[in-house]
Amino acid sequence: MTTQFDLTDTIRILARTPATLDALLGDLPEEWIRTDEGADSFSPFDVVGHLIDGEETDWIPRARIILAEGPEASFAPYDRFRHRARNVGRSLESLRAEFGRLRAANLAQLESWQLTDARLDLRGIHPTLGTVALRELLATWLVHDLGHLAQIARVMAKRYREDVGPWVGFLPVLTDHERPRS
Amino acid sequence: MTTQFDLTDTIRILARTPATLDALLGDLPEEWIRTDEGADSFSPFDVVGHLIDGEETDWIPRARIILAEGPEASFAPYDRFRHRARNVGRSLESLRAEFGRLRAANLAQLESWQLTDARLDLRGIHPTLGTVALRELLATWLVHDLGHLAQIARVMAKRYREDVGPWVGFLPVLTDHERPRS
Numbered sequence: 184m185t186t187q188f189d190l191t192d193t194i195r196i197l198a199r200t201p202a203t204l205d206a207l208l209g210d211l212p213e214e215w216i217r218t219d220e221g222a223d224s225f226s227p228f229d230v231v232g233h234l235i236d237g238e239e240t241d242w243i244p245r246a247r248i249i250l251a252e253g254p255e256a257s258f259a260p261y262d263r264f265r266h267r268a269r270n271v272g273r274s275l276e277s278l279r280a281e282f283g284r285l286r287a288a289n290l291a292q293l294e295s296w297q298l299t300d301a302r303l304d305l306r307g308i309h310p311t312l313g314t315v316a317l318r319e320l321l322a323t324w325l326v327h328d329l330g331h332l333a334q335i336a337r338v339m340a341k342r343y344r345e346d347v348g349p350w351v352g353f354l355p356v357l358t359d360h361e362r363p364r365s
Numbered sequence: 366m367t368t369q370f371d372l373t374d375t376i377r378i379l380a381r382t383p384a385t386l387d388a389l390l391g392d393l394p395e396e397w398i399r400t401d402e403g404a405d406s407f408s409p410f411d412v413v414g415h416l417i418d419g420e421e422t423d424w425i426p427r428a429r430i431i432l433a434e435g436p437e438a439s440f441a442p443y444d445r446f447r448h449r450a451r452n453v454g455r456s457l458e459s460l461r462a463e464f465g466r467l468r469a470a471n472l473a474q475l476e477s478w479q480l481t482d483a484r485l486d487l488r489g490i491h492p493t494l495g496t497v498a499l500r501e502l503l504a505t506w507l508v509h510d511l512g513h514l515a516q517i518a519r520v521m522a523k524r525y526r527e528d529v530g531p532w533v534g535f536l537p538v539l540t541d542h543e544r545p546r547s
Contacts, residue, residue, distance in 0.1 A: 330538030
């Protein structure tokens with residue numbers, strides 16, 4: 184395995200996530216929006232809220248900290264459950280629209296920095312992981328999106344776990360992550 | 366866990382898959398379209414071909430066999446690699462368009478049958494699973510779509526497996542399915 188990071192590709196794919204969520208989740212019945220894998224796992228509704236939290240408190244805020252090149256470029260800890268209280272009473276449609284606006288603004292910010300390879304190597308301090316590079320933060324942003332897209336598809340699929348009858352053995356998506364995980 | 370199958374929901378969600386694939390894969394650079402998990406695993410390009418194979422040889426053809434109520438409603442075996450030879454030289458864009466047309470026609474066919482609960486209980490014979498009900502076949506169709514959406518997201522994410530640096534431990538999508546699987 185080798186490194187593959189490409190800033191242009193990363194921005195291009197990050198830009199598509201709101202439209203992918205609109206296609207996958209638009210007009211979905213409420214039971215499908217709110218289904219989850221139990222315990223503290225995320226429903227599709229929770230995932231969109233969690234992605235909004237990332238736009239507001241994680242990716243670009245942490246990139247700013249790194250790019251400020253201060254003496255101690257430490258990130259604030261990230262709250263995985265911030266969305267729970269934040270989005271009570273919100274519709275998924277309004278959250279999807281909000282996510283699309285935040286993502287577009289953040290990618291415009293990222294592009295405006297015109298990051299060189301040298302600046303992509305600048306470092307910050309993660310509260311538990313220690314020293315990390317800006318390019319690792321940006322690669323993680325994209326992988327995080329894709330992981331949560333996979334999660335939404337998996338969580339939706341599991342609604343029909345009993346309904347597929349004997350096909351369950353051919354459908355690993357139904358048995359992935361047996362232990363609930365957000 | 367209880368059964369949740371709803372024909373209207375199933376059709377509605379199946380109808381959205383082509384648009385989701387268009388959003389996720391449209392204009393994606395070739396390296397992202399052709400990336401896979403090794404061995405006989407599927408790339409995003411392969412997955413779209415495999416979904417086309419399902420439209421042409423699996424879901425509706427098998428539903429027709431069940432609904433014909435013949436003395437021996439046996440399904441033909443399904444070829445998971447039919448798409449490999451079929452789609453040499455094709456562009457992903459043309460495959461996505463073809464999948465959208467096939468899916469729309471198949472859902473129109475499904476709706477035209479106006480299936481009652483009694484007919485959803487009709488049975489066919491799967492080559493390895495034995496007796497299966499029409500409602501199980503239709504639930505499997507949807508779960509199969511969602512499983513392959515999750516797969517596309519996971520396969521894309523793994524392109525950046527080395528690039529995320531120390532974040533790998535927080536990104537289970539990068540370590541799911543370590544053993545390649547199509």
